[in-house]
Amino acid sequence: MLRRLAKWWGLWAVGAVVPSALGFSLLGPVASWMDNLKYYNLTGDIGNGPMARGEGYRRNFSTIYYGFDRSFIEFFGTKGIEAVDAAVQIMNDLPPASQMDLSKFPLSTLRDNYKASALLLVDLKSVVLWMLLEQLGLAESERWVWCLRESWDAGNNNWNHVVIKRNYDPETLLPSSYVNGVLYTYRIQRYISPADPSFDAVETPVDPLALLSTSVTGTAPSVGQFFTGLTRDDAGGLKYLYSTLNRVVETPVAGAEVPTNVFGGIPWYPIGLTNLLNTNVITATNLAFPRAGIEKVTFVKVDVNPMLGQLFQPITNLWMDTFFTNTAQGSLQTATMQLQRVITVPDILFAAGDLGLQDHFPIDNRRNVAMVNNSALNTLGTATELYGPGVINPPSVITFSRLGPSYHNGPGFLTEQRAQPIFVFQWGSFDGTTNDPVVFPVGTTAGDLRQMYFGP
Numbered sequence: 001m002l003r004r005l006a007k008w009w010g011l012w013a014v015g016a017v018v019p020s021a022l023g024f025s026l027l028g029p030v031a032s033w034m035d036n037l038k039y040y041n042l043t044g045d046i047g048n049g050p051m052a053r054g055e056g057y058r059r060n061f062s063t064i065y066y067g068f069d070r071s072f073i074e075f076f077g078t079k080g081i082e083a084v085d086a087a088v089q090i091m092n093d094l095p096p097a098s099q100m101d102l103s104k105f106p107l108s109t110l111r112d113n114y115k116a117s118a119l120l121l122v123d124l125k126s127v128v129l130w131m132l133l134e135q136l137g138l139a140e141s142e143r144w145v146w147c148l149r150e151s152w153d154a155g156n157n158n159w160n161h162v163v164i165k166r167n168y169d170p171e172t173l174l175p176s177s178y179v180n181g182v183l184y185t186y187r188i189q190r191y192i193s194p195a196d197p198s199f200d201a202v203e204t205p206v207d208p209l210a211l212l213s214t215s216v217t218g219t220a221p222s223v224g225q226f227f228t229g230l231t232r233d234d235a236g237g238l239k240y241l242y243s244t245l246n247r248v249v250e251t252p253v254a255g256a257e258v259p260t261n262v263f264g265g266i267p268w269y270p271i272g273l274t275n276l277l278n279t280n281v282i283t284a285t286n287l288a289f290p291r292a293g294i295e296k297v298t299f300v301k302v303d304v305n306p307m308l309g310q311l312f313q314p315i316t317n318l319w320m321d322t323f324f325t326n327t328a329q330g331s332l333q334t335a336t337m338q339l340q341r342v343i344t345v346p347d348i349l350f351a352a353g354d355l356g357l358q359d360h361f362p363i364d365n366r367r368n369v370a371m372v373n374n375s376a377l378n379t380l381g382t383a384t385e386l387y388g389p390g391v392i393n394p395p396s397v398i399t400f401s402r403l404g405p406s407y408h409n410g411p412g413f414l415t416e417q418r419a420q421p422i423f424v425f426q427w428g429s430f431d432g433t434t435n436d437p438v439v440f441p442v443g444t445t446a447g448d449l450r451q452m453y454f455g456p
Helices: 004-008 070-092 114-118 124-135 232-242 446-454
Strands: 063-068 110-112 121-123 147-153 159-164 182-191 198-205 225-227 247-250 289-292 298-301 315-326 332-343 348-353 370-373 390-393 396-401 406-408 420-422 426-429
Touching: 063 070, 063 315, 070 124, 070 298, 070 348, 070 396, 070 426, 114 121, 121 124, 121 225, 124 225, 124 232, 124 396, 124 426, 147 198, 159 182, 159 198
Parallel strands: 063 298, 063 348, 121 426, 348 396
Antiparallel strands: 110 225, 147 159, 182 198, 247 289, 289 315, 315 332, 370 390, 406 420
């Protein structure tokens, strides 16, 4: 797997174009065998996956509400909100999963803005786009082409390793060594760390001129880089997870309930289903059925009380839940019922704050997801250890660092004049035009950065 820090540096070259050579990875919780020895569960990971095919986690409700708290608004202002909205629009413009024609998606959408690069700016919109794919259940494709399943010392510090793939072709669903046409091999790397020893199967493109990483899921953009949209394998991963062909037994989203008919208090019962009739309370816990992918997720912006992080007006979201149930003859039939959930806080809340440091460097962001493992519902009580499939539930909070420029002083250089700047990027918003980039926090300009870096 690619080290997480490798995402912040790009190699500017042209990757091989092999239209059928694709691959995506699935996000999930940390399995029992995923430990620090094999370089899993690093700082900044959410979940950590990577899940095997059939163990993927996804959203099973079609509307995700997002908003901004006071800390985000104060730091990023209206331009920051516009950057997030631009990333959301890319997602909302996607067709339903089953209608995605992967050949219409490019193999790379990463571009460079040299003004932004000189000013050490990272594009907020592009980072949010990467995070939204993560929130929908996709892991870092290039990082998980190869990964370690087992490492052991055979004696005298002679380490052995079992290497597996957790990257899948969206067309054949077979393990793949490719991502967006780039073929990857690996080399076992040993690291000296607090968990010494630790090992990693580090991916390397076979073609030395190929891009190190092309997918949005695998490439949190470096300074001066931005995405124009999703790549072929990003779309392929969404198509796999959310297509109606992907059917697993799932519980509904947390907080879902069957609404009552105001004309008499009678529940809306599933069509063709009788085992829930005459039940006084129907909640999500007894509504676990085989469900297909929901095809399309739509993100909707909501107004939030900036002091409390709550919606100004709670929202009751109603939808028709489609699932499968047995007929009297033992075959499957489609059934539907109306579900609702009352939303008082956004499903995804964007914030800003001082996130502290890791190895003396500021942490740039922090995210979270809540995952429910439904493996027991899909295995008929077998003893096999599975880690999915599962459901991603709200709420999630995405917080961006607002620490700003940092400087290092030590023995012998204790003044500002002798301080050494710590390489810390600045949040910005930019595209492929020649316009000056937008710089955050609010009130900062590109001219301010030029003077700080290069002098008057």
